[in-house]
Amino acid sequence: MGVRAIYPGSFDPITLGHLDIIERGCQLFDQVIVAVLRNPNKQPLFEVAQRIELIERSTSHLSNVKVDTFNGLTVEYARQQKATVLLRGLRVLSDFEYELQMAHTNKTLSEAIETVFLATRNEYSFLSSSLVKEIARFGGPVDRLVPDPVVAEIQRCFPQMPLVSPPSP
Numbered sequence: 001m002g003v004r005a006i007y008p009g010s011f012d013p014i015t016l017g018h019l020d021i022i023e024r025g026c027q028l029f030d031q032v033i034v035a036v037l038r039n040p041n042k043q044p045l046f047e048v049a050q051r052i053e054l055i056e057r058s059t060s061h062l063s064n065v066k067v068d069t070f071n072g073l074t075v076e077y078a079r080q081q082k083a084t085v086l087l088r089g090l091r092v093l094s095d096f097e098y099e100l101q102m103a104h105t106n107k108t109l110s111e112a113i114e115t116v117f118l119a120t121r122n123e124y125s126f127l128s129s130s131l132v133k134e135i136a137r138f139g140g141p142v143d144r145l146v147p148d149p150v151v152a153e154i155q156r157c158f159p160q161m162p163l164v165s166p167p168s169p
Contacts, residue, residue: 002030005085005116006078008070010037012044013150014055015132017124021089022059024118031064033081038071045133045157058147075110086115091125 005025011018011034025032036051046054052067059065070077078086086106088099096117103115120127132145136158143151 003085004031004033004081004083005029005087006033006035006074006081006083007087008035008037008074008077010039010042010044010129011051011055012042012046012129013051013132013146013154014058015124015127015129015146016144017089017091017120017127019058019147020121020124021087021118022065023062025087026062026064028116029064029085029087031066032062032087033066033068033083034059035074035077036067036069037074038069046153050153054147054150054153057149073109075106075113078113079110084113086113088115088117089120090117091120091127 005028007022007025009018022032022034034055036048036055038048044051048069052069055067059067068081074086078084086103088103090096090099099115099117103117106113106115127145132142132154135145136142136154139158139160142154146154
């Protein structure tokens with residue numbers, strides 16, 4: 001079977017930063033399961049089924065990606081999937097503090113599961129799904145922030161958003 005990694009998150013929407021972590025994870029692990037968390041405490045822009053479809057379309061070039069959904073504890077989901085790694089992306093120092101706390105907690109819940117951190121590329125260190133939604137909500141272009149399949153779906157939610165960024169001077 002090889003090493004199976006779970007990359008959990010809300011992915012509302014998937015960003016180029018997420019895609020970067022998925023692509024690099026695919027080089028390290030035999031399979032990466034992008035696991036969309038159903039979080040009842042959040043008001044998502046996209047329903048879970050839409051997020052799954054957008055991730056599948058955005059990762060169609062990767063043969064070792066599976067997209068799924070779950071609720072509950074990530075380590076329980078990882079056990080069900082026979083995964084031994086939780087893949088997490090780090091952007092800034094505050095991410096590290098939170099993610100390290102989660103990694104220690106998950107290790108307490110399951111000794112068999114390791115957390116692997118990948119630092120995002122510099123160009124994505126500022127990027128978050130929340131920021132993408134805020135830019136779109138105020139009419140800014142997001143085509144340089146999200147994979148191509150996501151741009152049109154965000155455009156449907158925010159018709160005032162331009163389809164593409166203006167050219168750089």
